[in-house]
Amino acid sequence: MIQILLRFLVGGVVVSAFALIGDLLKPKSFAGLFGAAPSVALATLGLTVATKGASYGATEARSMMAGAIAFFLYASFVSWVMMRYRFQALSVTLGAMPLWFAVAFGLWSLGLRP
Amino acid sequence: MRVKFDTSALGQTKFHQYAIRFIFGGCITVAAGLVASKFGPAVGGLLLAFPAIFPAGATLIEKHEQEKKEKKGLSGTVRGRQAASIDAVGSAMGSVGLLVFALLVWQFVASHPAWIVLPGAMAAWLAVSVLIWEMRLRARTLRRKDRRDPRASQVEGE
Numbered sequence: 066m067i068q069i070l071l072r073f074l075v076g077g078v079v080v081s082a083f084a085l086i087g088d089l090l091k092p093k094s095f096a097g098l099f100g101a102a103p104s105v106a107l108a109t110l111g112l113t114v115a116t117k118g119a120s121y122g123a124t125e126a127r128s129m130m131a132g133a134i135a136f137f138l139y140a141s142f143v144s145w146v147m148m149r150y151r152f153q154a155l156s157v158t159l160g161a162m163p164l165w166f167a168v169a170f171g172l173w174s175l176g177l178r179p
Numbered sequence: 180m181r182v183k184f185d186t187s188a189l190g191q192t193k194f195h196q197y198a199i200r201f202i203f204g205g206c207i208t209v210a211a212g213l214v215a216s217k218f219g220p221a222v223g224g225l226l227l228a229f230p231a232i233f234p235a236g237a238t239l240i241e242k243h244e245q246e247k248k249e250k251k252g253l254s255g256t257v258r259g260r261q262a263a264s265i266d267a268v269g270s271a272m273g274s275v276g277l278l279v280f281a282l283l284v285w286q287f288v289a290s291h292p293a294w295i296v297l298p299g300a301m302a303a304w305l306a307v308s309v310l311i312w313e314m315r316l317r318a319r320t321l322r323r324k325d326r327r328d329p330r331a332s333q334v335e336g337e
Binding site for chain 1: 182183184185186188189192197200201202203204205206207208209211212213215219220221222223224225226227228229230231232233234235236237238239240241256259260261262263264265266267268269270271272273274275276277278280281282284285288289290293297300301304308309312315316
């Protein structure tokens, strides 16, 4: 329970810190880089390596590559839709979530499944 | 185009919006740990690149830009949407850096201390992301010059 709480606090702080940096920067395209900062990974991998060992962390990082490719396609799709159609940001970003899951788990099942 | 800090954005963001990001960040970090415990690190690792706070960030940008325009008596709907779209382009570029981050951690964390690998991979994320952003900016500038005077960029390229 303590570890879950610790993960929650560390994750919250790291993710908020990167979001804050993104808020402060201009232009918008540069600030957007921080939307894809490895904030969750930094918060998680440090704790994981410390508690479960380095090879466990390495396996997570290998899968993270599939997640990053999925993120690229997801963000590109969101940008394309928002530039061309009259949808609100919340509906597009949430509506496109299945794309992230499909690509990430698709890549995982193709090459990363043990 | 110069990169700069604009502290006025801090005043635009309300406390509950900071709280939402904190809670989302905390929840996805916990979820990544729980999924890894239940289904193994190969599945849990996918969530390390989950766009956890991306929807909240894009919505916030859209809202701020909309409010800015509305203060001037104009409809800011289109501007808000465009700003969120540009932010998403930035995130797409940042995700290439994220891929490099993951690649470096995967390759080096088992053989080197994590306190060296993680900051090193973090620096690589920043370097790759900024480099791609800079390259895109230069390519756009060049394209604009081309449209104005096709011969100008030909001379520059030679």
